[in-house]
Amino acid sequence: MSIDRLHMELGDRGYDILIGSGLLDQTGALMAPVMRGKRAFVVTDDQVGPVYLDRVLASLDKAGIAHDHTQITHGEHSKDFAHLEALVESMLDARCERSTMIIALGGGVVGDLTGFAAAILQRGVDFVQIPTTLLAQVDSSVGGKTGINTKKGKNLVGAFHQPRLVLADISVLDTLPRRQVLAGYAEVVKYGCIDDADFFTWLEANGDKVIDGDVAARRYAVAISCRAKARIVAADEREGGIRALLNLGHTFGHALEAETGYGDEILHGEAVALGMIMAFRLSARMGLAPVADADRLEGHLAAMGMPTRLSKQRHWNVERLVHHMAGDKKVKDGKITFVLARGIGKSFLTPEVPQQAVHDMLAEFIGA
Numbered sequence: 001m002s003i004d005r006l007h008m009e010l011g012d013r014g015y016d017i018l019i020g021s022g023l024l025d026q027t028g029a030l031m032a033p034v035m036r037g038k039r040a041f042v043v044t045d046d047q048v049g050p051v052y053l054d055r056v057l058a059s060l061d062k063a064g065i066a067h068d069h070t071q072i073t074h075g076e077h078s079k080d081f082a083h084l085e086a087l088v089e090s091m092l093d094a095r096c097e098r099s100t101m102i103i104a105l106g107g108g109v110v111g112d113l114t115g116f117a118a119a120i121l122q123r124g125v126d127f128v129q130i131p132t133t134l135l136a137q138v139d140s141s142v143g144g145k146t147g148i149n150t151k152k153g154k155n156l157v158g159a160f161h162q163p164r165l166v167l168a169d170i171s172v173l174d175t176l177p178r179r180q181v182l183a184g185y186a187e188v189v190k191y192g193c194i195d196d197a198d199f200f201t202w203l204e205a206n207g208d209k210v211i212d213g214d215v216a217a218r219r220y221a222v223a224i225s226c227r228a229k230a231r232i233v234a235a236d237e238r239e240g241g242i243r244a245l246l247n248l249g250h251t252f253g254h255a256l257e258a259e260t261g262y263g264d265e266i267l268h269g270e271a272v273a274l275g276m277i278m279a280f281r282l283s284a285r286m287g288l289a290p291v292a293d294a295d296r297l298e299g300h301l302a303a304m305g306m307p308t309r310l311s312k313q314r315h316w317n318v319e320r321l322v323h324h325m326a327g328d329k330k331v332k333d334g335k336i337t338f339v340l341a342r343g344i345g346k347s348f349l350t351p352e353v354p355q356q357a358v359h360d361m362l363a364e365f366i367g368a
């Protein structure tokens with residue numbers, strides 16, 4: 001089976017992003033060229049491990065790579081200081097060396113936590129991302145953002161630490177629950193909204209194939225998404241400027257996640273979908289984007305089966321959401337830099353957003 005090979009152009013920290021079916025069984029051989037030693041330490045979770053760990057370990061055996069592994073509890077709650085400490089201690093217990101390759105086998109939580117542990121273990125060791133969710137394949141495994149949540153908010157502690165390789169095995173998505181596929185699909189749509197209106201149009205025609213498991217459609221969507229992300233990250237690795245475009249929908253989305261406690265009520269990708277609709281509604285309200293484009297985005301997400309409205313079961317409060325947003329990493333001199341849009345594929349950054357417009361949009365969105 002052929003492999004799509006993209007490259008993250010970051011000089012001596014550059015790396016390949018490999019996309020294909022059945023890559024798990026080739027892990028050892030594919031990562032051998034970027035190994036500094038002959039040992040690996042695999043981190044996975046209690047949902048992914050039982051299904052895929054053995055295949056990865058067998059491929060390491062085949063390539064003559066010695067290995068240890070550990071399993072964390074799945075879910076966003078594992079992305080905290082306590083789990084980080086436990087993970088680093090387990091790496092030290094296993095006598096990981098500076099030349100040991102850390103492997104993150106799992107979704108965004110495993111990737112973010114493991115990547116951060118790799119960033120700080122012995123002041124930084126290499127790691128490989130093997131993302132097993134659509135969200136992780138199109139977004140979190142690429143670009144080197146690693147970290148954990150704190151009581152104050154999402155991803156507030158972490159490091160930019162680029163992986164040495166990303167292996168996106170499309171076939172593992174076949175076992176992913178539909179809700180998780182849809183959550184990842186939100187991040188795919190994001191790339192169309194940022195600067196690729198043609199891709200958005202393609203998604204309108206083919207999104208159901210991506211969600212329902214058509215191999216070619218999935219592979220295309222993952223490749224276009226990773227290519228877009230790699231281009232933006234290569235231009236602005238540490239988010240001094242345009243990388244913040246990748247945060248479209250996240251300022252609002254992170255506030256929804258904080259409000260709902262990072263649990264199953266709203267998954268990260270669902271929060272991003274809702275947040276993108278909010279960003280487009282705010283843009284339309286400010287006269288920057290046509291209402292028709294906000295409707296088009298919401299219509300597509302709804303047609304794919306994503307939540308586009310907040311649950312009426314919960315009492316939402318505008319002030320509380322604004323309070324969460326004030327802790328956003330894009331706040332500068334007390335002002336949030338928003339990712340807004342002039343239309344589908346025309347996103348841009350601006351700190352010039354009247355508080356009243358944000359307030360009014362949120363009030364309308366929560367139905368206050």
Ligand SMILES: O=C(O)C(=O)C[C@@H](O)[C@H](O)[C@H](O)COP(=O)(O)O
Nearest residue numbers: 139143145154155243246247250329
């Ligand atoms: O890679 C980036 O840059 C992104 O912003 C991608 C986001 O989709 C991703 O969720 C990221 O982890 C969020 O970063 P944060 O800086 O807003 O915590």
